[in-house]
Amino acid sequence: MVTQEAEWTKLADLSEVPLGEAKAVQIGEGRSIALFNIDGKLYATDNQCPHMGYPLTRGRVRHGILTCDWHERSFDLEGGGCFNVECDDLQTFPAEVRGGEIWVELGDWTYRRKAEHLSLLWEGLLSGDRWTMSKAIALLLKGGVAEVEIVELVLQHLGRHIASSHGSEAGWDIARLMNGLAVGRRYNDSDRLIALTTAASASSGGAAERLEVVPLPEPVGWENIEPWVRTFSRDGHSGRIERCLFTAYTLGDAEKILPLLFECTVEPHFLGFSDNLISLGYLSEAVDEFGWEKASELVFNLGSKLVGRGRGEPQRFRRDAIGIMREKLSELETGEKTTTDYDEDAFVNAVSSVDVQRAFDAVTSALRGGVSVDKLISTLVILSADRMARTPVNVDAGWECLTTELNLAASLRTVQHIAGDAAAAKGIFHSAWLTFDNRWLNIPSRTLTPLPVEVEFNAGSEEEGLQQITNAIETLNVQAVGGQVLGYLNAGYSSERLLHALGKAILWDDTGMEILPTLRTVLDEWKNCAGHPARNQLIVALARYATDIRTNKDSQSATTTAMRFAEGRTTVEIFDD
């Protein structure tokens, strides 16, 4: 029985720990203390190995060195210092024998290892080891460290990693980081931890030191920088843009930088580089979330790589499309665009007609007719969701192309928010081009009306309906899942609960990393497209995508173990559960 006296606690009778033996004593929920009787002297340590949580009572002691039985990390039994540099020190406690009883001074358990755990996270980010990241994040959160502080470190790492190791393709990393954060906020506990760890994993990799970027010498002002950035962007000189952006920032023109980058990337010559708009959207979010000081390195470096990327010689269709878009832009006026009542069916037919001239004509006439950019974005979002909801899955479903369509359309809301209607209107041409470019998918054109329910749905309750849908995802039943989602929604059951359950199924599957951007888009667009008759296609699309690319692996262990680890429990108890 555990007895307490001031800071000292009686943990056992001496007779319970014979000479040369060890014993674990539970103290409160989770945590246990290891008692060792070595050469007649009593030692007390945390029983959880700081490496991966194996119980140290199962280790061995020689010459005052305690060695864990799992991966052989060794510790000074008395002071707790770890002899292996990549492992934390072990917490030890003063122990004494009083009249046949073992007393231990447990002291207070206030969390004091923030610095160590932040450097553990940094190490995990460098090595890409998911367990190290999960453990560090779980310990930091358990210790009361604010999530924002953890994520700032991840962002700082990502900035260095991209600057030293990646080109414009790194937009994918920032997408997963920002979407992991956004999705994680909708969940708690281990669900949130897995979203955060997935976001951190996406940011991991080598991060070498690089030369500091310094501002251009005076006299330089925004009036020089703006045309220079546009020129370098058009000419594909990414390296020259970064210094211009940094100079603008030091001159106090930070708020002009993102609109300029968006304006550069909606130009006709960037048709076919849709990831530019999507990635710039996430960079804007990073600035919103963390401020310029924290996000500037990442934004300047990746932003330059995006808007200054080489584009090569365009093939025939793209070359023609660039020419048509230039012509159409000259026909557009800058007047107010507020009409929401327009012929959506005609617009959708034209955009998905496999005729780029017709598609761009339709965009131009909608914009000239004053149709609001918001409205057109919603149409494009639902169009891409509808295509995902119908793409045949017995051949190459084209998920990468289709999800890019969806995410690009949704990203135009950020373009509109940051750079205004004119830039977003140009972005609509990019969205229409992508639908044309994905013509090989052969998805027939149709009006944006509700899909017919082709599968019998007979769940007796909302609970049962949710269960059927998650079972279909887990058993890879992509033929059934779309119909089940429609049946569930048509029955009037909660869409919020369904989205929550779908997100959870995705997070705990190995596809989480890949699906995060689309999951987040569907979560946001479900609200943005409220009232649209074909809105249900968003959830059908997500469910089919998640089911079809699922691989049925198990990514739960690192996160689950990390959660229990942070509670102080040993792996044996965790696996016994």
Ligand code: FES
């Ligand atoms: S060395 Fe102890 S758990 Fe790995």
